[in-house]
Amino acid sequence: MRRQFKSGRTHILAIEPISITKIWVAEPIPKRKSNFKSKQIDKVIIMSSSLGVTVKRNDDFSKWYLEVVRKGNFIDQRSPVKGFDVILPWGYSIWEQIQSRFDAMIKKSGVQNAYFPLLIPERLIGKEEEHLKGFRAETATVTEAGGEKLEERFAIRPTSETIMYYMFSLWIRSYKDLPLKINQWNNVVRWDTKVTRPFIRGREYLWQECHTTHETKEDAEKQVDDAVAMYMEMHRNLAMRPLVLQRPKSDTFAGAEFSVVLDTLMQDGKVVQGPGTHMLGQHFSKPFNIKFLDNKEKENHVWQTCWGMSTREIGMLIMHHGDDSGAILPPAVAPYQAVIIPILFKGKEEKTMEEAKKMLAHLEKLSIRAYLDDRNYSAGFKFNEWELRGVPLRIEIGPKDMEAKEITIVRRLYGKKEKLKVSKLNDISSILDSMQSDMLKKSEKFLKENIHDVRSLKEIKSGFSRSNWCGSDGCEKNVRTSGAEIRGTLYRKEEKPFSSCISCGKTAKHVVYIAKAY
Numbered sequence: 001m002r003r004q005f006k007s008g009r010t011h012i013l014a015i016e017p018i019s020i021t022k023i024w025v026a027e028p029i030p031k032r033k034s035n036f037k038s039k040q041i042d043k044v045i046i047m048s049s050s051l052g053v054t055v056k057r058n059d060d061f062s063k064w065y066l067e068v069v070r071k072g073n074f075i076d077q078r079s080p081v082k083g084f085d086v087i088l089p090w091g092y093s094i095w096e097q098i099q100s101r102f103d104a105m106i107k108k109s110g111v112q113n114a115y116f117p118l119l120i121p122e123r124l125i126g127k128e129e130e131h132l133k134g135f136r137a138e139t140a141t142v143t144e145a146g147g148e149k150l151e152e153r154f155a156i157r158p159t160s161e162t163i164m165y166y167m168f169s170l171w172i173r174s175y176k177d178l179p180l181k182i183n184q185w186n187n188v189v190r191w192d193t194k195v196t197r198p199f200i201r202g203r204e205y206l207w208q209e210c211h212t213t214h215e216t217k218e219d220a221e222k223q224v225d226d227a228v229a230m231y232m233e234m235h236r237n238l239a240m241r242p243l244v245l246q247r248p249k250s251d252t253f254a255g256a257e258f259s260v261v262l263d264t265l266m267q268d269g270k271v272v273q274g275p276g277t278h279m280l281g282q283h284f285s286k287p288f289n290i291k292f293l294d295n296k297e298k299e300n301h302v303w304q305t306c307w308g309m310s311t312r313e314i315g316m317l318i319m320h321h322g323d324d325s326g327a328i329l330p331p332a333v334a335p336y337q338a339v340i341i342p343i344l345f346k347g348k349e350e351k352t353m354e355e356a357k358k359m360l361a362h363l364e365k366l367s368i369r370a371y372l373d374d375r376n377y378s379a380g381f382k383f384n385e386w387e388l389r390g391v392p393l394r395i396e397i398g399p400k401d402m403e404a405k406e407i408t409i410v411r412r413l414y415g416k417k418e419k420l421k422v423s424k425l426n427d428i429s430s431i432l433d434s435m436q437s438d439m440l441k442k443s444e445k446f447l448k449e450n451i452h453d454v455r456s457l458k459e460i461k462s463g464f465s466r467s468n469w470c471g472s473d474g475c476e477k478n479v480r481t482s483g484a485e486i487r488g489t490l491y492r493k494e495e496k497p498f499s500s501c502i503s504c505g506k507t508a509k510h511v512v513y514i515a516k517a518y
Contacts, residue, residue: 052384056324061268065197068318068326072388075198083195083203087311090389091199093335094314095206099185101237101333102208102309105230111181111210116163118186119154124162127287131161134254138190156189161255161280161306164211165288172302175215175294179223183210199315200272200518207310213290213302217281220303224279227307228260228491231275238313239330239439240264240320241447242274243464243513245488250476253278253306260491263515265447266319269462271487271515274316277307318390321439327390328412330439331432336371338363338428339386343379343398356397359407359425366429387412392435393428411435454514455499457482464515468497468508475503484516 053071055063069075074091087095103113119142126132135158142154157163164182172180189204199205210227214220228244235242242262253259256278263271284290285301294300321328331337340363342356356372363370373382379396386394396408396417406421409428413435420427450463459465460482469475469486476486479502489495495511502514 053324053326053388057267057322061266061319062197064324065315065319065322068322068388069198069315072318072327072390074314074318074327077198081203083192085198085202085204087206087314090335091311091314094317094329094333095311097333097335098234098238098309098313099208102230102234103185105233106181106183106208106210109181109226109230110179111183111212113184114182115184115186116160116167118157120157120160120163122153122155124166125155127162128255128284130283131255135159135190138192140189140191157186158188158190159306159308160184160186160188160209161211161284162288165284165290165304168211168213168302169288169290172213172290172292175292178215178292178302179212179219181210181212181223183208197315197518199312200319205310205312207308209306209308211304211306213285213304215292215294215300215302217303220281220305221279223305224260224277224307225492227277227305228262231262231277231307231309234309235262235264235274236440237330237332238317239332239436239443240274240316241440241444243447243487244491245513246491247488248476248486248512250473251485251488255280255283256306257281257283261488263487263513263517264316264320265450265463265515266316266518267322267446268319269450269516271464271517272312272316272319273517274313275307275309278305280304280306320443322390325415326388328439329390329392331392331436334390334392335369336391337368337432338370338393338395339382339391340370340372340395340397341379341382341386342372342374343396343401345399348399352398352402355402359395359397359422362425363428366426368428368432392432413438451513453498455502457502460484460514462516464513467502467512467514468499469510469512470501470504470506471509472501472504475501478503479514482514484514486512487515487517488513 053064053067055067057064072090073088076086076088079086122141125139139158140156142156143150168180171177185208187204187206192201192203195202212223214223232244242264245261245263247259247261253276257280259276259278261276262274264274265271282301282303284304290302291299292302317329318327340356340359342352344352353374360370360372383394390412392412394410401407406419409418409420452461452463452465454460454465454467457479465484479486489510489512497508497511499508500506501508
């Protein structure tokens with residue numbers, strides 16, 4: 001936030017981690033040097049000075065990913081504040097697809113959208129002790145405004161439990177007010193010291209966070225199951241098959257009884273945590289005094305859940321599906337499912353463009369998100385650009401195609417050219433459906449092939465290592481010496497130990513999944 005004075009000096013709200021007592025004011029940061037050039041072309045931002053990925057995934061996965069998200073116009077990291085990136089229109093359009101699909105799902109389940117303040121009084125953050133402990137190091141705090149020190153410190157929302165539950169305590173009076181299910185689409189700030197990858201790990205990100213209150217513990221636990229089911233359905237749209245894991249106590253959401261997350265395996269053998277669902281029990285309703293009168297006029301505290309999914313999903317999509325040529329987007333969430341590229345020859349441009357426009361109109365009638373790329377660039381340039389961006393289907397039409405009453409299609413997943421009769425244009429819907437299905441099957445196969453049973457720390461491999469654990473904190477910490485960590489146990493599925501504890505060799509209590517994570 002800035003305030004401009006007559007002197008021309010700009011003042012910025014001071015922010016600091018909660019654990020630091022010294023107040024500091026952010027100074028202007030000099031512009032970073034960059035080799036990327038930016039220009040605006042027909043509402044499509046082209047950042048890169050050269051198209052095409054120069055690094056192969058197997059050679060350097062991290063550099064490959066950075067090239068794809070930058071050159072593919074998903075994100076611009078040249079923001080003057082580290083960890084606060086600009087999501088470009090192409091990347092944001094994917095988020096809009098995710099948002100619209102999931103918003104429809106949750107509203108069908110009785111969830112309502114609302115919006116709560118960005119700033120949270122620090123006294124509210126501290127009402128639930130475990131919650132404060134879990135978020136203290138990552139929370140940025142506003143201490144000054146308009147050149148004046150504030151009487152009260154305000155946290156910039158790292159998550160909204162405390163501000164929302166303050167309001168819930170004012171709204172809920174009777175069992176007739178339950179269940180209350182409130183979601184908000186917003187941004188959060190977590191001052192992560194390890195800003196490593198755009199989308200995957202930054203300091204600001206967009207997400208949805210849903211908070212629900214219930215009359216009984218059973219109702220709240222059912223809500224956890226329902227939320228997990230909705231996230232699994234959303235991941236089918238993303239063509240990603242995760243493991244649904246209940247986190248060990250050490251990695252449970254701060255203030256929750258238990259946490260359930262969707263862990264998805266990336267192509268480099270590491271996992272990324274996706275959506276998380278948390279059974280809060282009465283850990284927040286008691287300190288925040290969220291009570292209701294039941295049908296017997298008895299006063300009780302509500303039972304609560306919270307669950308969220310963020311723009312991290314965009315990075316996961318790219319890391320999970322992409323190839324050496326760039327991103328591969330599932331048709332269900334691709335901003336453009338098909339791009340039409342006219343092949344223009346002198347003297348036949350008008351006729352070709354006329355046919356391309358007819359084709360665009362036909363696809364739109366089929367409810368296919370299509371785009372006619374009529375920019376003044378070579379066809380080869382356009383091929384490479386849309387391949388890099390991950391558009392599921394490329395359609396080429398030129399004079400020879402028109403003579404043969406056919407088009408050339410290229411499925412991004414396979415990369416081979418095929419001919420399709422214009423009379424069969426309706427088949428494009430089923431072609432997109434088959435690509436969506438094939439991408440999900442590929443993801444399921446990839447997961448299955450990368451779960452390995454291991455009996456000792458030395459055997460831990462890339463991917464998921466399925467092993468046995470006695471449940472002790474000491475053994476969990478010892479697993480981390482391998483560079484991996486216990487991600488959890490399968491949610492709602494009992495698995496019997498097949499060996500002794502991977503660390504101490506004593507009797508195991510749990511079958512756990514171990515992996516390296518971002």
